[in-house]
Amino acid sequence: MRLEYPANVKIIRVPCTGKVDVLHLLRALEKGADGACVIGCMEGSCYFKGGNYRARKRVEQAAKILDSIGVGGQRVRMYNLSSGEGTLFAQYANEFTEHIRALGPNPIKKAGKKAA
Amino acid sequence: MIVAKQKPIDEIIKMVADCGKILVLGCNECVTVCEAGGKKEVGVLASALRMYFLNQGKEVVVDEHTLERQCDHEYLEEIRDIADKYDAILSLACGVGIQFTAEKYHDRPVYPGVNTCFLGATEQRGVWAERCQACGSCILAETGGICPVSRCAKRVMNGPCGGSSNGKCEISKDVDCAWQLIVDRLKALGRLDDYEKVMPLKDWSTDRAGGPRKVTKEEVMD
Numbered sequence: 359m360r361l362e363y364p365a366n367v368k369i370i371r372v373p374c375t376g377k378v379d380v381l382h383l384l385r386a387l388e389k390g391a392d393g394a395c396v397i398g399c400m401e402g403s404c405y406f407k408g409g410n411y412r413a414r415k416r417v418e419q420a421a422k423i424l425d426s427i428g429v430g431g432q433r434v435r436m437y438n439l440s441s442g443e444g445t446l447f448a449q450y451a452n453e454f455t456e457h458i459r460a461l462g463p464n465p466i467k468k469a470g471k472k473a474a
Numbered sequence: 475m476i477v478a479k480q481k482p483i484d485e486i487i488k489m490v491a492d493c494g495k496i497l498v499l500g501c502n503e504c505v506t507v508c509e510a511g512g513k514k515e516v517g518v519l520a521s522a523l524r525m526y527f528l529n530q531g532k533e534v535v536v537d538e539h540t541l542e543r544q545c546d547h548e549y550l551e552e553i554r555d556i557a558d559k560y561d562a563i564l565s566l567a568c569g570v571g572i573q574f575t576a577e578k579y580h581d582r583p584v585y586p587g588v589n590t591c592f593l594g595a596t597e598q599r600g601v602w603a604e605r606c607q608a609c610g611s612c613i614l615a616e617t618g619g620i621c622p623v624s625r626c627a628k629r630v631m632n633g634p635c636g637g638s639s640n641g642k643c644e645i646s647k648d649v650d651c652a653w654q655l656i657v658d659r660l661k662a663l664g665r666l667d668d669y670e671k672v673m674p675l676k677d678w679s680t681d682r683a684g685g686p687r688k689v690t691k692e693e694v695m696d
Contacts, residue, residue: 381514384521423518426483427526469528 361444363451375399376409383420383434390467393433393458397450400438410438429465433458475504475595476568477602478511478588483522486564489585493534493561496523498587499553499575500540501567508602510588511566513540519566519587544571550578557582593624610680610687616673618659623676625652631673 375398386394398410421431506512527534544567565572569590576584593606607624633653637644641654
């Protein structure tokens with residue numbers, strides 16, 4: 359199975375998506391990422407019971423904050439898949455990359471360059 | 475604990491909009507437990523403010539610091555050397571911490587990042603509810619450990635009133651009738667006879683109506 363996904367996608371591994379905090383998502387954007395998506399296990403299949411549900415709530419919270427400061431809540435998103443679904447992972451990586459490309463670069467990055 | 479809730483971010487932005495250097499100051503006590511102003515909330519707010527100002531093309535420094543407590547002299551001294559560097563201190567402590575910080579750093583503007591709500595307990599993660607109004611003269615011994623001052627909308631001392639129905643208060647179906655809770659608890663304690671006793675007039679002189687209050691304990695004073 360030689361699957362391809364965009365080379366610009368940087369993977370950060372966590373023990374469970376329940377470990378991902380709203381702060382991690384905000385810091386990613388603050389440091390210049392154009393978008394950040396959390397890919398967790400299927401809902402109802404979390405090995406640690408409800409980590410992926412917690413992650414979804416935190417993504418929603420981060421989205422609200424990003425909307426309120428004018429950066430755009432659409433830049434964070436949550437996906438769910440099972441660990442055996444490599445094809446779906448590649449599909450989500452492509453889909454999210456296209457979604458972010460359509461939104462354009464992170465405005466923070468542009469503003470930061472101007473200021474410098 | 476003292477329960478607080480973070481202010482909307484646009485309200486916070488308005489307060490600090492003209493500042494060039496801001497210190498977001500958290501507190502490790504109550505506001506950490508009610509997830510309104512601890513180290514994590516400081517990080518989230520500071521990150522959001524940095525991004526907001528960058529997006530606006532403004533060069534604003536937003537630093538983060540969290541104290542053990544903002545309501546004690548010794549912990550507040552921790553920022554003595556750095557406080558002068560900032561145009562504003564945005565405190566995420568409760569109203570007590572915010573005021574004490576302002577008293578201590580008299581020439582620095584100190585802004586509130588939270589709305590302080592009440593004295594309460596964590597009913598479940600993310601849900602905090604009022605349990606005490608600090609009336610200064612506790613009657614929990616008579617009421618089976620349930621407070622009619624903080625939990626009854628009317629603060630009725632010999633309840634329930636006519637607005638109690640099916641154990642709920644007339645102000646909302648989501649609010650328990652405090653006096654129903656008191657009766658149930660006295661029953662469970664085998665003290666239902668106590669319910670028949672008419673409560674004497676409560677001494678309200680220790681409540682907030684008597685003006686700002688102070689507690690002193692001479693044996694520990696310097």
